Amino acid sequence: MRVTAPALRAMKAQGRKVVCVTAYDTPTGRTADGAGVDVVLVGDSLGSVLMGRSTTVGVTLEAMAHHVRATRPGVGRALLVADLPFGSYGASVAQAVESAAVLVQAGADAVKLEGRYTAEVEAIAKTGVPVMGHVGMTPQSVNAFGGHRVQGRDGGADIVDDAVALDQAGVFALVIELVTAEAAAAVTQAVACPTIGIGAGPHCDGQIQVYHDLFGLSERTFKHAKLYGDAGSVMSEGMKAYVDEVRNGVFPGPENTF
Numbered sequence: 001m002r003v004t005a006p007a008l009r010a011m012k013a014q015g016r017k018v019v020c021v022t023a024y025d026t027p028t029g030r031t032a033d034g035a036g037v038d039v040v041l042v043g044d045s046l047g048s049v050l051m052g053r054s055t056t057v058g059v060t061l062e063a064m065a066h067h068v069r070a071t072r073p074g075v076g077r078a079l080l081v082a083d084l085p086f087g088s089y090g091a092s093v094a095q096a097v098e099s100a101a102v103l104v105q106a107g108a109d110a111v112k113l114e115g116r117y118t119a120e121v122e123a124i125a126k127t128g129v130p131v132m133g134h135v136g137m138t139p140q141s142v143n144a145f146g147g148h149r150v151q152g153r154d155g156g157a158d159i160v161d162d163a164v165a166l167d168q169a170g171v172f173a174l175v176i177e178l179v180t181a182e183a184a185a186a187v188t189q190a191v192a193c194p195t196i197g198i199g200a201g202p203h204c205d206g207q208i209q210v211y212h213d214l215f216g217l218s219e220r221t222f223k224h225a226k227l228y229g230d231a232g233s234v235m236s237e238g239m240k241a242y243v244d245e246v247r248n249g250v251f252p253g254p255e256n257t258f
């Protein structure tokens with residue numbers, strides 16, 4: 001059965017952990033969906049993971065729509081959520097509603113935005129598009145934070161405050177990124193919607209990880225991520241073998257030849 005936003009929100013009351021993964025195309029979306037994740041997020045982290053940039057702020061709405069279209073065919077059961085990128089919702093409520101519509105028309109089931117944009121959440125939800133929130137270290141504000149720094153070391157009262165406001169505005173779930181485990185636990189207790197942690201400890205209602213970080217395909221490694229298979233090494237070794245075989249006249253062999 002397909003995962004819906006209301007069903008996902010209800011998972012908190014049912015005590016069921018929410019499993020989410022960021023993916024950007026059909027092959028990765030398909031393996032995540034096939035493994036039974038609840039949410040596939042087409043995240044604006046594609047700016048760093050796919051485009052090699054140091055932040056997500058250069059990612060455009062058009063790029064997000066392109067990757068939603070690229071991921072949709074692989075995702076049949078999970079809820080497909082798409083990030084509203086920097087510059088696509090901060091100017092006005094009308095801009096936020098229009099940008100959300102672009103991503104839904106590209107194939108997203110729901111959208112995610114970063115920060116305390118409660119009027120935008122309410123307005124997008126009013127058009128029939130479920131909205132996911134995102135608090136803590138919100139990467140689109142990296143320049144204001146002065147880097148990708150862990151938040152909530154002061155107890156996290158401001159993060160709880162933002163989370164409660166977004167919960168009341170109607171988000172169906174809330175990502176908490178790079179926050180102390182204690183602050184994430186306080187947020188999780190304070191809101192009715194499920195909290196989805198990344199670098200936010202074990203007390204969240206669910207977890208999200210970037211596909212490429214789970215399988216050794218990212219340029220960097222992160223304390224918040226765990227390697228579930230070193231596909232990066234397998235691919236490097238395989239690529240070297242291909243290079244050698246072509247150079248040495250081994251590939252293509254008779255079995256590859258018509």
Ligand code: KIV
Nearest residue numbers: 022043044045175208
């Ligand atoms: O862009 C992304 O992949 C995200 C997740 C890490 C939450 O926002």
